[in-house]
Amino acid sequence: MTTSLVLGAVAYDPKVVTIWDGFRTWFRGQGFAFDYVLYSHYERQVTDLLAGRIDAAWNSPLAWVRSRRLAEARGEQVRAVAMRDTDCDLTSVVVVRADSSLTSPTGLSGRTLATGAVDSPQATLLPLEQLRTAGHLRDVRVLRFDIGTGLHGDHIGGERAAVEALMAGKADAACLSDTNLLTFSREGLMPSGAVRVIAQTDPYDHCNMTAGPSADPAAVEAFTRLLLAMDYADAEVRPLLDLEGLKEWRPGRLQGYTALERAVSTSGFYDERGRVTAADYRP
């Protein structure tokens, strides 16, 4: 094993240990000295990536935005080398109860809108940005559910709480990802037909594998090549892919982060140099 790489990942769920332990075994079986470090939240992972304490990070979209800003402010560069097929082309929606008089986001003024955690791209930052840009956020009371703060929305408790508030009549509308719209309907949290979609964001991308500025390029290249070679037909690696929620790794792309970059700046979550500026954010 000549090349090695240490990856940072956030332990948003106990399954994370199973996933990365499994991948570690698989990588080492391929002759690649891979290891991982777990973080309790994304902010420390990002600062450690920039400090060179880890070579790469399995980053949320928000963590990607901060990594990029921190790196560029120092004249360095991070690279999104890979992402899951399931990270591409997500959307978020704003839903109301089926019996609501609201038929479009224009009527949200004077109403209560439930969102996920302060740092959730899918259930807070992105839908709010789209509503704000369209002028639909004026006089809207935002009821935010800061659950799993620091996990950048990976913990779906915030979205779940937002939908619960909607169904309980404590909010007039709620923001959530298209994935959770389907999941929560199937689970019965909001029975089929109980909500209506009144707005949908443009497609955006989610997590990516971010290579840090000080990582050995050859190691990053080997790591990326192996990631992209993982085959869903391989019975050894398939359970891990299933756990991580993908069928294939794809080369990283940046086109799906534009809206989030804008949302981060508009909401003042991070500044242009990647410093945390959101006053009420305590990861």
Add this chain to the structure above:
Amino acid sequence: MASTTNEDASRLPTIDLENLGLDVGGHLLVQHALLNRPPGTRLAVRGRHPALAVHLRAWCRANGHGFDMAGPLPVIVNGSSDESRRHGAERAGSALPGQVVERADRRWGLAARGALVEPGGPALSVDWVDRDLVWADVAPRLYAQAAAGQWDPATAVDWDTRVELPAAVEDAVVQVMTYLVENEQAALVLPARLLSRLHPHFREVMQLLAVQVADEARHMEVFTRRALLNRTELGVSGAGGRTSLQTLLDEPDFTLASFLLSVLGEGSFVDLLRFLHRHAPDSVTADVTRLAARDEARHVAFGVAHTAHAVERDPAFLTRLRTAVERRHAALVDTAGLNQHVFDALVLIAAGSWQPAAIERGWKKVQQLQQAMDEGRRRRLAFIGFPEDEAAALAALHTKNFM
């Protein structure tokens, strides 16, 4: 994800979900429509559910399908993950009854015999995967008989019958029942151990052993219940008897354990139970020994059939069987064998009274029982493949404790 333009959807194969949402089973129709279509096939989805397009986007992403939302109808681009998941799948043998492979694959895990096994998943941690080390062609038929022959201890015996015996005879019955329960416990533990180490591909053998365990559980119950019919305490458990039974539990090999327990031990036990049924001083004792003997005969039938199967496939196996008998004999040569209390109790039960002439008759009957047991063992050993003289010699080495 598909990013090509949504061409004229009317020319594409189309599925109409009507009002059905993907949150209440609509995906089943979509999956059905995609079935057996090659990756890349485009399928238009029509429907009136208000969130259809949003749901489809999420569902396609999660299931490895592409999508194209640019046109009037959402279009799914069939992915390859279903095909990938089936890659390398194999049948776990044949589903037909009694058709087993020579060697079962541990990687089949707990899959049903004949199932299409998706690769991956944990391999089974079992020892016996070779047909000839566990199988007998009669196993499926014996299992069917076993399942049909189950009896309910609560109703198969008339527990309300008045049983009034002379105190000494009652004591003798209690002593014999105490001994029987001890032996049944060994006969339960051993197949339970065997079946936990057996590949479930040999389903009929596993089922048969499971019923055998259940049989012994019932035997333990009815013998205990008979013992306590008129008493509050059980009889004596001899150290020699327990030592003899322990040597059975210590045998790690499937065929050897089955041979020692069923062919030699339970075979002798059938003779004992029939003896007790014949000389039972009361109807409850007669019933419980009759019912148990019927089950035990089935256990013996499998043990004999399996051991004969193993020898037929590999005649050298006779040497291993001989060694197992000799090893057990050597381990027990310095022990007392049958508990004297049990032997005396058998004599008294056969005698029926303390009259000297009756005791002499009882003594002779127990002698005859032991001869019958010995002859039975010789017969079964010969059936398995031992020459007559060797069968006689080995039969004589069997434990004096009967089981």
